[in-house]
Amino acid sequence: MRRVRNKIVTTVAAAAVVAAGSVLSLGGNAAAAEAAATIHGCPSGAxxxxxxxxxxxxxxTYIFYTYGVHKIYNQIGTKRIYNHQTGGATARNCYDAAGTNCGGYQRANTYADYDYTPYNSIRLVK
Known part of the structure; x- marks a missing residue:
C-alpha cells in the first residue's frame, strides 16, 4: 500500500509541474500576442x-475604434496619425465636422504627420 501511495503522490506532483509549465507558457504567449497587437500604444483595429x-x-491623444466620422477639437499644429486598422480600412482627415470634405486616404498600418490646424474630424472607412 505504501508503494502505491508514493507512486500516486509522485504522479500527482509531476502532473502539477507539467500543468504549471503549460499555464506559464500559455500566459507568455498571450502576453506576446497582446504586445504584438498594440503598437506605439495603438490597439490593433484602431x-x-x-x-x-x-x-x-x-x-x-485619441483612439478611434469604429467606422464613421469622429470629431476632433482644438488640434493645432503637427500631429501624428497611425492607422492600425485591419482588412484594408482607411482613415481620412476632414476639414468639416460632418466628415464630407476630406483629404486623401491613410492606408492601414501606415502613419503620417500632418498639420491638423485646418481639420475638424477624422473619418474611418472600410
Missing amino acids: VCLYPNGSWANDKP
Whole structure:
C-alpha cells in the first residue's frame, strides 16, 4: 500500500509541474500576442492620433475604434496619425465636422504627420 501511495503522490506532483509549465507558457504567449497587437500604444483595429509629430511615449491623444466620422477639437499644429486598422480600412482627415470634405486616404498600418490646424474630424472607412 505504501508503494502505491508514493507512486500516486509522485504522479500527482509531476502532473502539477507539467500543468504549471503549460499555464506559464500559455500566459507568455498571450502576453506576446497582446504586445504584438498594440503598437506605439495603438490597439490593433484602431486609428490613433498623437499629440505631436512623434509617438509621444506611446500615448495617443485619441483612439478611434469604429467606422464613421469622429470629431476632433482644438488640434493645432503637427500631429501624428497611425492607422492600425485591419482588412484594408482607411482613415481620412476632414476639414468639416460632418466628415464630407476630406483629404486623401491613410492606408492601414501606415502613419503620417500632418498639420491638423485646418481639420475638424477624422473619418474611418472600410
